[in-house]
Amino acid sequence: MLALALATAGCTGVIEGGDETTFPADETTSGEPGGGSAGQPAAPAAGATTGGRSIVRLLSQEEFSNSLEDLFGASFTKAELPYGGLAVTTFASPPEDFVGTSDFEKLARITERVAGQVVAKHQAGAGKCAETGDATACVTGVLQAQGRRIFRRPLSPAELTSYTKLYETERARKGNLAGLTLALTGMLQSPFFLYRAEVGEETASGLRRLSDWEYGSALSFLITRSTPDDTLLNATESGMLQTPEGVREQVRRLLGTKRGREGVMDFYMRWLNFQRWDDVEKDSKLFATFSSNFKQSALREFSNLIDREVLSGKGSFKELLTTSKGFVDTHLAAVYGVKAPATPAVTELDPTTRAGVFTQIAFLANTSQVADTDVFHAGALIFKQVLCQPFSPPPVNPFDTPFTPDPKLSRRQNLERRTTASATCAGCHQFLNPVAMTFDAYDPIGRHRTTADGHDIDTRGEVTLTKDADGPFANLPELMKRLASSEQVSECHVKHWLEYALGRPSDEADAASIARTHAAFAAGKFDVLTMLSDLVLSDAFVLRRKV
Amino acid sequence: MKIPMKTLGNRIERRDLLKAFGFAGLVAGSLMDRRQAFANGGTPPRRLILFYKPGGFFEECFEPEQVPGNDVPHGMVTFGKVRKGARQNVLDVLEDPKYASILGDVNVIDGVDMRSVAAQDAHHNGIRAALRGRPNGEGDEGPFPGMSIDRVIGLHLFPDGGRPVHLKAANLNVGVGNFGNQALIRDCSTGGTGIETTSLSGVWDGLFKDFVPGAAGTAPTGPSPALVDSNERRKILSGHSRAELESLKRMLGKDEQASLDRHLEAMNEITRQLENDFKAASSGGASVIRGDKLPGRPEKNYDPKRDLVPLTADIVNIIAHGFLFDRIRIATLHTFGHNNGSSFWFPGSNGSYHGDVCHKGRLPDGKGQMFVMPAALSAGRTLIRMYLDMLLLLKSIPEGNGTLLDSTTVATFSDMSNGDHGFKMPTLFLAGGGGGLSGGKRVFRTGRYMKYSNRGHNDYLISLAHLMGVTDWKDAGGARKPLTQIGAARYNQGPLPGFAG
DSSP: OHHHHHHHHTOOOOOTTSSGGGSOOSTTOOSSTTOOGGGSOOSOOTTOOOOBOOOOEEOOHHHHHHHHHHHHOOOOOGGGOSOOSSOOOSTTOOOOSOOOHHHHHHHHHHHHHHHHHHHHHHHHSTTOOOSSSSOHHHHHHHHHHHHHHHHTSOOOHHHHHHHHHHHHHHHHHHOHHHHHHHHHHHHHTSHHHHEEOOOOEEOTTSOEEOOHHHHHHHHHHHHHSSOOOHHHHHHHHTTGGGSHHHHHHHHHHHHTSHHHHHHHHHHHHHHTTGGGGGGOOOOTTTOTTOSHHHHHHHHHHHHHHHIIIIITSSOOHHHHHHOOEEEEOHHHHHHHTSOOOSSOEEEEOOTTTOOSGGGSHHHHHHTSOSSSOOHHHHHHHIIIIISSOOOOOOOSSTTOSOOOOOTTSOHHHHHHHHHTSSHHHHHHHHHHHHHHGGGGGBOTTOOBOSEETTEEOOOOEEEOSOSSOOEEESSHHHHHHHHHTOHHHHHHHHHHHHHHHHTSOOOGGGHHHHHHHHHHHHHTTTOHHHHHHHHTTSHHHHEEOOO | OOOOOTTHHHHHHHHHHHGGGSOGGGOOOOHHHHHHHHHTTOOOOOEEEEEEEOSOBOGGGGOOOOOSSSEEEGGGOOTTSOOTTOOOOGGGGGGOGGGHHHHTTEEEEEEEEOTTSOGGGTGGGHHHHHHHTSOTTSOOOSSSTTOOHHHHHHHHHSOTTTSOTTOOOSOEEEEESOOTTOTHHHHTTSSSEEEEESBSHHHHHHHHGGGOSSSTTSOOOOSOHHHHHHHHHHHHHHHHHHHHHHHHHHTSOHHHHHHHHHHHHHHHHHHHHHHHHHHHHHTTOOOOOOGGGSOOOOOOBOOTTTTHHHHHHHHHHHHHHHHHTTSOSEEEEEOOOOTTSSSOBOTTSSSOBHHHHHOSSBOTTSSSBOOOHHHHHHHHHHHHHHHHHHHHHHHHSEETTEEGGGGEEEEEEESOSBTTTBOSOOOEEEEESTTOEETTEESSOOSEEEEEEEEEHHHHHHHHHHHTTOOEEEOTTSOEEEOOOSSSGGGOOOOOTTSOO
């Protein structure tokens, strides 16, 4: 219906998912999301489409780096790391496969170095393997222990034999330590370390369920962007992940770690397109207060909001979109028009101009240009990231057609004339503009304003084409409140989290899991952390179609 | 000609890619033979240098006064003359007597916009988008998915099978300076050899080290024991990883298996390459090259900011010798990094960064960003001088009956036109005889001012590809098609007129 409406209107935009399957009827709700015996979902109910597509994921640069740091305390400069190809800019994109020759070279250098350091450290310890004599038994023990951590599962007997053989081959050539180093290097270059392959185990339904080890690994990479720690490995081995309670306990624990916090923050940075934050610049003559310190303050305010409304476990997704509380310091106070606190503090802002993350300085500065606002960028983000209704990219050189602003008209009127002059542009802009124009009430550093270029700013607008958020609004805070009360919006958020977890776009097979998790999200007063615990118990997360 | 395609092409690409892994250096083959062949009048191969200028300048200062016609000799253009309403014109550098000898080798190109580079790609990731002819966030379309134009041309210039056995990679990318988190500069070309350096030794080593184990001028001694040992280890590991990949593949479905195929091909190639290396090494076939014919291995460390101009010039000298000895035929240069990893420093701008120069308020007409004009003008002029000095150097190196410039095309490209992130029209420079000869004359006539209207950067890339001999491609079904498109169709109108004859 939605796609049809846009098509009828001549918009070339697409709605994610392509049709109404994006917002499935709630026919499969079954109480506990993904609830089933032994902690993992039972076989899907008849008629329900469950089990997602399986993909093999190369560790991203961050996952690779974090894993080596967490496993061995090794750290690297960005330039040393492989897989520095495309930054992952969407939730649904796994990193590229091996992209260049430099990847191989870097991988070889790093793994050789790390293995050398691990062996040196091991040999300096009490349990070192003897340099001479029959060291094989000792080395086999080392390989078994390290292999479990590196492969995120115990080595199979064949693998242990194979790595022991690798050790012996090099030992014959270069000695005991060289042999151990080579075997560990081999593990770090192994596809079983570099890739996350979810093979799963066959179930009676014909779908494949992640093994406990795969499941633990998936949890860890979702939450911490790193390899499972020893606690999680031990929990996995003990069968703890076979019960929902056990899973929830591990999820809570991981979310409380430094890596867990960074992982959640990573999601929200991607959600709001903050990957280019370092590049944000403003015209220093127009915005003298904008400095690197100002940027740090703005980002700190954003982080504080995520801490309060997501990570604390006491907030809610709705508040994330609507709160009028900021985290203000001397840099931000003037822009918000409040008195600067002595030390950075949560501060009540003007609720008629501020409501949630989309009215924060960080978001507004990030979506503006150097000297001017970019209302269409901000508006398009609302459609894509909040409503899951992205427009297709604008045509090449959209502003090539000459356009002379009429000085008698307001900025909004001129922008609307320009963007609806041709049928091509109007197709999307007729829906985008009524939402986007409200962002013009904030200048490029997020300061609220009522006039621009000598004209009053008209902040009124209307949401259309949504499942349940349609209607007029007077300004951006009203728009955010309207969106916050929408099921489409909260379900969209679940969908984004699932795509982030799976590293692929969701499809119709995931719809039931999204709907179930969303139902629980609503029942849990939109606590994101609880939702994450539900999401990782969902069919889409743990089941895979048969290969 | 054959160019890697959507399906077969990947296979070729991966094989080629592995030659850059660093195992290929021990094989027999005389560099001097190739050098000698060109010196004695043999036809040198076509060569290409892509000179990337990121960060934008004040493009208005690059445009010569409007002239009638769109393809006119330099004599009709006064480059230094200020266009109506514009400020100083940095093209006055072209009229410096120092460059009189090469002005006839240069074409100045206007009217080509950067439509296939997205605003968010500018600066850090612009080079990848510019070389691929598509925004970084877009999926692959067009005849060469996942490949950049320098890669496509490189594989044509050194096709698989016809490539000298000692060649490590079809294409070389050099990021001069320290680029910090700008990893795409190193990996922009998807394959090839990527070097990021603040010294010359890395580039020198990449091109010549395996053939001159000691210092320049010393007798070759063959591969060092350390290298032999390292290669042996890597050979053992590659075999092991290959077996594990096969094992993992067997556990997966068809789609997932395909994801691993590229990795597997790479490992297969590594294994094959290592075996060849060891055959060559064990037969005593270390190559013979007289070190005194090369510039010595430079040990100096350059300051990435203060020394950027001489560092770039010196690297070009090494690349030129890489051309002479046929170690490479295409090189991409990116020379604007700095050690803070995020801001671009402009050479010639008295220590200013991109933000200091390009984002300093509105222009008086209110239509754009104010530049710090003295710095912008100085940076623009310095850039042009760096480019022209490159040409002078190539022209000073004799080869056969002419000079290195006769067989080398040197092209500029960019991520945007203006420093305020405008994408309208970067002025481009294209020089040299890399397009080859026809009837004793260069195929690509130089000494011209070429003005186009509403043409995209992709058309420029296609024209460059044609100039270097890449005129067609094979689709997945094996059908040969003329090359008229790089990236998505919407960015293309076809090759620019005036590039051939």
